[in-house]
Amino acid sequence: MKKGVLPLLLFSFLFAATINVPADSSTIQAGINGASNGDTVLVAAGTYVENINYSGKNIVVGSLYLTTQDTSYISSTIIDGDSSGSIVVFESFEDSTAVLNGFTFQDIIFNSGDGPQTIININESSPKIINNRFDNFYLFQGVESAVIYCENSNSLIMNNEFTNGSVGNGYVLGGFILSKNSNVTIKNNRIENGYVGFAEPSGYIVSVNSDNIIESNVIINPSMGYCVICAAISILDGSNCILRNNFIFQAYGDGYGAVVASESQYVSHNNTFVSNSVGYANLSSDGIVSNDIIYGSSNTVYLDESSTIQVSYSDIEGGWEGEGNIDADPLFCDLDSGDYTLAKNSPCVGTGENNANMGAFGVGCEEILSIQNEVIPTSFTLHQNYPNPFNPVTTLRYELPEQSHVTIVIFDMLGRTVRQLINTTQEAGYKSIIWNATNDYGKLASAGVYLYQIKAGEFVQTKKMVLLK
DSSP, X not given: OOTTHHHHHHHHHHTOOEEEETTTOSSHHHHHHTOOTTOEEEEOSEEEEOOEEOTTOOOEEEETHHHHOOTHHHHHEEEEOOSSSOSEEEOSOOOTTXXXXXXXXXXXXXXXXXSOOEEEEEEXXXXXXXXXXXXXXXXXXXXXXXXXXXXXXOOEEESOEEESOEEEOOSSOEEEEEEESOOOEEESOEEESOEEESOSSEEEEEEESOOOEEESOEEESOEEESOSSEEEEEEESSOEEEEESOEEEOOEESSOEEEEEESOEEEEESOEEESOSEEEEEESOEEEEESOEEESOSEEEEEOTTOEEEEESOEETTOOOSXXXXXXXXXXXXXXXXXXXXXXXXXXXXOSGGGOOOSSSOEEEOOOOOGGGSOOOSSOEEOOOBSSSBSSOEEEEEEESSOEEEEXXXXXXXXXXXXXXXXXXXXXXXXXXXXXXXXXXXXXXOSEEEEEEEEETTEEEEEEEEEOO
């Protein structure tokens, strides 16, 4: 360290200031403009209609959650841009001491323009984006559009929530978290009930020529439409990513499902993928997988002719060649309530690499009976959904006495298709599938009466269910 640098750093730390908004500065941007490196801009609850730029300041901008750890301040401190561009911008070489912490961005609609449409735009900078919420957003028609866009960045994107969002019509690239030419850590984020479509390629977490760590994220009900290369996690164009401890549930649509890699490499460890159209799809790519659980998927692994995958010590429904691999009911504690921890007698407990557990979650309940140990059903049956009425999730149970090609479709009372849940061949057994009240485009269905129909071989049966407001 150069002479005089340490005293300067100590001086900056000791004399760091807190600027209160609106008490000291009327707007967030005014607070940033008046701040110096090391300062904190502390924002009171309220709605702030402005676009902000850190302007090269290595400062912390946070809600009162920063000082109280009260999560109510996250939802009550809203930054609402004026629809003129990205709401938060880092583009002046801000480093990891620049932080955005504890805000909500909601009801954001970008519906015009050909350039990137982003809520948070990070370029040539590496800030921390932590503890923020993004709700009810729609990014429409921009090239390389994303909720959080990172280019040439080493950012940390952690503990953020994304709900009821849509990134569509992007034409070229689109995603919720999109990293390009970067080395980003994407950790502990939750994405629920989203939609990506028309952007090619696209996904919910997207890496483009990036070496990212993608860890402990939860992605639930990601819907994809009108795209060929898209998935919950998309690894593209020379990326080399590490995936660990992620959970992806019910990724369906025109894309590949949980993970797609195109001309890239990845290492996957201790992930749990449940009820997705595809577990892994490799397109001119190579994957190394260990300690993973892929259960209830229409297709566990898809490889084109120029791809490879090495799978070991994993629970792969349908089986997969490799050391330590099994094909068994993982015995999740409570599928109906979304508890994907493992029962004590799960075949995934202690059977992973180096006697570790498989999957993203540990042991969460006592021993339970495996469905695989029960008697095979003697007849085709479609049970009444449970709960009924419901809001917004219900479980459809059915029984197959023999291997059959199964389709399960949700219709409205006019006979129009709302959602196709299953279209695949299944082995005999006791089965279930969850419907989260979304249609084929990821949009929530209206309250009312719906029909659900199973076709399995020659067997056809239809029942009614009620979706409440």
